[in-house]
Amino acid sequence: MKTNYLFPHKFKTISGILFIVATLVMFYLLLIDDSEIINLDTTVFAVMNDDIFGKMKYFEFIPNDIFDELLISVFVISGLVFAFSKEKIEDEMTAKIRLESLVWSTYVNYLLFFLCVWFVYGSIIYTVMMIALFTHLLFFIIRFNWKLYTFKHSADHEE
Incomplete structure (x- = not known):
């Protein structure tokens, strides 16, 4: 691939x-x-x-x-x-997990941002906007590595 x-x-x-x-x-x-x-x-x-x-x-x-x-x-x-x-092993399943994690992190990041826009007021909203820039990458890394970890360990138990 x-x-x-x-x-x-x-x-x-x-x-x-x-x-x-x-x-x-x-x-x-x-x-x-x-x-x-x-x-x-x-x-x-x-x-x-x-x-x-x-x-x-x-x-x-x-x-x-x-x-x-x-x-x-x-x-x-x-x-x-x-x-x-x-x-180390980059195959179709890794690419699928990467894509799903990227989409998931985008949805979660913007859902949380949307909630903050409606429920956080005052100058703290600028801090929330700044944090939102970084959480997308953070959410992606956490979810991708977690899904990769669970996939590898579920495959180990099946063998």
Whole structure:
């Protein structure tokens, strides 16, 4: 079966480790302690920037702590590589489980987002929208690996 869109299997382990670490750090910052773990203040180029009580500015250099940008980049890149790396045995059943998991995670993510739109109010909705960007990938990885695990173990018991 041709799977040109998948990364090589050799990337799965390191991307999985990076993804787990980034996920744990993000949850720690979001749920437990939102203070700065690491301060990486630097000057960055901003296409758009608005100060809290200022006007919108375009194409300028601004001071910024880039720890959150680096953390989100590690989360997204490692998550995509981990989610879309080939398995040791990549067959039609693995592709079917991958597709079903992708569809399932899309439905669940948008159902939860829809519920939040109707039941979460105030400025916290922006946090919910930010979380919704990451949960789709997280739901897919969890469901795909769980279904793959249960399929492999049910096949072991049948033999």
